[in-house]
Structure formats: structure tokens, C-alpha cells
Amino acid sequence: MKSRFLSVLAMAGLGTAPVFAQDDSGTEQFISPVSDEAMFEGGGGYTSTDGEELYNTFCAGCHMPAGEGASGAGEYPPLSGNPRLEFAAYPITIIVNGQGGMPGLGHLLSDEQVLEVTSYIQSDLGNDYAPDGTLQMVADTRPVEEGEVLAEHEVEEENVDPDREDGGGNETGVVRHRIPNSNFPILLAAEIPADATLVYLSGTVPQVVNPDAAEGSPERYGDTTAQTVSTLASIEQKLASIGLDMADVVKMQVYLVSPEGADAMDFAGFMEGYVRFFGTETQPELPTRSVFEVAGLANPSWLVEIEVVAVRP
DSSP: OOOSSOBOOOOTTOOSOOEEEEOTTOOEEEEBSSOHHHHHSSOSOOOOOOHHHHHHHHTHHHHOTTSOOEESSSEEOOOTTOGGGSSTHHHHHHHHHEETTEEOOTTTSOHHHHHHHHHHHHHSTTOOOOOOOOHHHHHHHSOOOHHHHHHHHTOOTTSOOTTEEEOTTTTOOOEEEEOTTOOOSSEEEEEOOTTOEEEEEEEEOOOOSOTTSOTTOGGGTOSHHHHHHHHHHHHHHHHHHTTOOGGGEEEEEEEEEOOTTOSSOOHHHHHHHHTTTSSSSSOOOOOEEEEEEESOOSSTTOOEEEEEEEEEO
């Protein structure tokens, strides 16, 4: 059976137990007991809020019941032991909006259902990540309708956002909006006053941390954490040279390369270095941020490159 998601119609007398079949390659596939119409047309009225049940209904058909992934009609990446699941923002975005060959399930699942299945795949399937998602995070991930945008812009001035912070310490006038009900160390948004100057810093790459290592060897620059730390330290020095500091950074773009032998970028390793510079007691400010996995950088040993935008009053 060659279809992106295998399913069977829920007929009278058919229970909810999982069913298995084989595709043309001989790969065993899990078949969901929910019909295509119910899954992808939104007509099923599926109401369960049990994370495991939701996973078995909507996800196991491709990623397999134990999250081991599969190859057959397509490539279905494993969820078991997947480092990308450490932080809920990534799986929530994929579940709600889809990516590549996976369609979004946001029109089928409520915020609570998305959160429950996310928590399940973070803490089960051989994963031991602490679920850190929130209902507000799910809501913020959904596409914003035009009417909602207009309503947001029509909020009266005195109706202050409780997650809004004025960057008064460095007198830039920047308004930083933290992600509601979340301690994830990035901003939801940053507002820049019209009289401020934006400073775009060129991409910064890792510094040598082990000069005794051979030229061109990964050990010369260290792992993703070491490269993140040396890159951010270099950015800190560059900003200081032009009269700015890390608290002035409002936007960051990060490019990560998968370490040799790894299946994906080391996002957890990056975060370990990142939190040493942002959201600390001595430097509590946070930037907006995007993280991209790329095939490679100019030096084959580099795993990290970071661009930042800062604000000068």
C-alpha cells in the first residue's frame, strides 16, 4: 500500500485496536483505525486527550508504535531517541503546521490534544525529556487569521501586555515580548522604536579551542556546545568593540551542521552554550531567534555560525 498515511474506514463492529499491513517493500506498517476523512477532513470529531491514544491514532502509522520510524512508501524518521524533541516548540510546530511530506494536524486537534501528544513523545517512546510545552505555545503556533491581526493592532494603549518588558536598562526603548507561560529562553517578539539604530553583525564562526589538534579536524573547534560558546564569546567581543553588548541583541539567526556520524544537528548542545549568554542573572535579556540546520559551512569543521542584529539608541 503506497500512501502517505495508511488508514482503514471505521466500520460497525471495528474496535480501536491497531492493525498492521505490509507495503510493496515488505515493510510492516501500522494502520490507524481512523478513516482518512476523519483524519484529514476534520469530520471525525475526535475527542480523546490521551497522549498515547492520540499518538497511536495519528502518528504511529508512519513513525511506528514504538517511534522507531520506517522506510517504505516514504522515509519516516524515528521519534525514539530523537534530540529534536527535547524542546516542545519543534514538535508542536510540526504537528500543527506539518513539514515536508507530513501534513499538519492542527485543523484536527485542539490545543490540548496537540499538547498531550507532544508531551507523550517527549517523555515516552524511549525519550526522557521533560515536557515543556504550554497551551499558549500551541495557540501561538497556529496560523494567525487576518481578523486576529487587526484585533491585536487595535488593542488600546493602556491595555498592557503582562509579558511585555521595556528594555529600560540600556535605554534602547526596545519592548520585548516574552513567550507567555513559558520559560523557553527566546522572545516571542521585539518592538524597536523608530529613533533607534539597527546594527547588523556579520555571521560569526567558531574559534579554535584546541590548537594542538590537527588542521581540519573536528577536535580543533570542539563539539556543538564548545563552538556555540566560542562563537557567542566572539560576538560579545565584536559588539563591545562598537559600544554594544549582548543585552542589545534583539534578533539572532543560527546555522547548525550535523556533527559527523549524527543524524541531525545537535540542538541540545547549542542550547547548552546559548543559555550561558542569554537569560542569565547578569544578562537577563533575550532575543528573537531562528535556528536552521544546514548541510555545511565554509570550513568543514565548523558546526555553528551565528548572525545577530542589535539595537543602538
